[in-house]
Amino acid sequence: MSRRFAAVDLGASSGRVMLADLSEGLSLTEAHRFPNGPVRVAGRLYWDILGLYREILTGLRAAGPVSSIGVDSWAVDYALLDASGAMLGNPVHYRDDRTAGVAERVAASVGAESLYDVSGLQVLPFNTVYQLLAEPRLGEAATMLLIPDLIGYWLTGEAGAEVTNASTTGLLDVRTRAWALPLVKQLGLPEGILPPLRQPGDLLGGLRRDVAGEIGWSAPVRAVGSHDTASAVVAVPAAAPVSGPAFAYVSCGTWSLAGVELPGPVLTPESRAANFTNEAGIDGTVRYLRNVMGLWLLQECLRAWPGSGLGELLKAAAGERPFAAVVNPDEPVFLPPGDMPARIAAECRRTGQRPPASPAAYVRCVLESLALGHREAVRQAMELSGREVEVVHLVGGGSRNELLCQFTADACGLPVVAGPAEATTLGNVLVQARAAGLVSDLEEMRALVAASQPLRRYEPSGARAGWDEAASRVF
Ligand code: ADP
Ligand code: LRH
Numbered sequence: 001m002s003r004r005f006a007a008v009d010l011g012a013s014s015g016r017v018m019l020a021d022l023s024e025g026l027s028l029t030e031a032h033r034f035p036n037g038p039v040r041v042a043g044r045l046y047w048d049i050l051g052l053y054r055e056i057l058t059g060l061r062a063a064g065p066v067s068s069i070g071v072d073s074w075a076v077d078y079a080l081l082d083a084s085g086a087m088l089g090n091p092v093h094y095r096d097d098r099t100a101g102v103a104e105r106v107a108a109s110v111g112a113e114s115l116y117d118v119s120g121l122q123v124l125p126f127n128t129v130y131q132l133l134a135e136p137r138l139g140e141a142a143t144m145l146l147i148p149d150l151i152g153y154w155l156t157g158e159a160g161a162e163v164t165n166a167s168t169t170g171l172l173d174v175r176t177r178a179w180a181l182p183l184v185k186q187l188g189l190p191e192g193i194l195p196p197l198r199q200p201g202d203l204l205g206g207l208r209r210d211v212a213g214e215i216g217w218s219a220p221v222r223a224v225g226s227h228d229t230a231s232a233v234v235a236v237p238a239a240a241p242v243s244g245p246a247f248a249y250v251s252c253g254t255w256s257l258a259g260v261e262l263p264g265p266v267l268t269p270e271s272r273a274a275n276f277t278n279e280a281g282i283d284g285t286v287r288y289l290r291n292v293m294g295l296w297l298l299q300e301c302l303r304a305w306p307g308s309g310l311g312e313l314l315k316a317a318a319g320e321r322p323f324a325a326v327v328n329p330d331e332p333v334f335l336p337p338g339d340m341p342a343r344i345a346a347e348c349r350r351t352g353q354r355p356p357a358s359p360a361a362y363v364r365c366v367l368e369s370l371a372l373g374h375r376e377a378v379r380q381a382m383e384l385s386g387r388e389v390e391v392v393h394l395v396g397g398g399s400r401n402e403l404l405c406q407f408t409a410d411a412c413g414l415p416v417v418a419g420p421a422e423a424t425t426l427g428n429v430l431v432q433a434r435a436a437g438l439v440s441d442l443e444e445m446r447a448l449v450a451a452s453q454p455l456r457r458y459e460p461s462g463a464r465a466g467w468d469e470a471a472s473r474v475f
Helices: 049-063 102-110 112-119 128-133 147-156 181-186 209-215 228-234 269-273 296-304 310-318 340-350 359-385 402-412 423-435 442-452 465-474
Strands: 004-010 014-021 027-035 039-041 044-046 068-073 078-081 143-146 203-206 220-222 246-252 256-262 277-280 286-292 389-395 416-418 456-458
Touching (some): 004 049, 004 228, 004 423, 014 049, 014 423, 027 049, 027 423, 049 147, 049 209, 068 147, 068 228, 068 423, 102 128, 112 269, 128 143, 143 147, 147 203, 147 220, 220 423, 228 256, 228 277, 228 286, 246 359, 256 359, 286 359, 296 359, 340 359, 359 389, 359 402, 389 402, 402 456, 423 442
Parallel strands (some): 004 068, 246 389, 389 416
Antiparallel strands (some): 004 014, 039 044, 078 143, 203 220, 246 256, 277 286, 416 456
């Protein structure tokens, strides 16, 4: 059996098919990378799911034969299928506004406390449960498949729901990790659309014959931590096991998912009030974290300044005046696509600050604001879980942003270990490698990542007072 595995990883800003080789250590090569993003059609925001599927096939063809394939993607979004397995319309993007007001209505009818007590999930307007309640074609649906499960279905013909991603729907019982059927009934949702759950490492099946014909080879598809953040947390290169001294992580890409790994959920009223989530991790772990708006803020600024390069802007931002202006990155106004610099300027004015005067100053504002968001989430994760944190692991594309890593270390007053940038794909392939008997537990997987991937350590520097004062303007 070969020690090569393919990871299909769909991020909100780009998708990739990566090839991992575990013959000697763990090496990763990119077979194919392609852009991803919202498409607005007739006032509704969608993913280009068929375009993404075509790129996945191109990537698999380029990757060549492997032992198995794993698929992960962003959470919460789904397709509805009819009884014949055909897709009922195109998957809607989580940044679409069709769910406006739904979370509030559900909280009023079912009670926010009881929802949290069952699912342990933070309230985000786009949680699957709220999308389903805003879904016009639910009555026609036989099955709901989350995005990685949809890709797995198209590749193999096998339908199911992988549990780490199912935990982002709001319909999974956080204690039993089974579908919360009484809640589903209480909400008036059809329980028949929820497919059987599968665990990371489970076999979906071989590639459909037509798919194998198209890419030129065949291999089994395995469930992985199909929520991208679950896979990213697998590959956090921490030395400590789950029960040992704690580390915090920030999985930093389009979103920053900042928190700690725990052996069980935290469901206290304080945790709910702080909007902390208990998402399912690998091997029964809990990803106790909060969503921080992430590099979306920077991506949308760059979209508003065509022709500007990220590298130059980051260099210029390093020379800008510290703490000239900051925002709370989690203001809901930043969620939809649109003119991000204008919205940042409006937030600055609303909080009594002068808006940035140049693109470099905006970038400085965004990065300092994100570092403040990371600090708030890490601090609250510690407080609410009762864990001391000694180091923050920053993984994902954001680990390539030196200024953001240093700001995060400075704001948190903790060392930051940055990398790997491709943590999600590493976590994806490690779960496949374990199913093939090549690695054992989380500790060994993380040791392999730490030994094989370039990491960089940032020590906290500078006075904390500046960060405290900046935080007091917006939190
Ligand atoms: P997602 O999986 O959500 O699509 P990624 O983890 O791929 O996100 O991270 C993408 C982000 O990483 C980009 O928006 C960019 O801000 C940042 N990034 C990627 N490469 C670099 C780089 N060389 N320097 C600085 N930032 C980078
Ligand atoms: C990150 C992510 C995050 C979810 C969001 C929808 O890609 O999966 O964990 O909250 O997308």
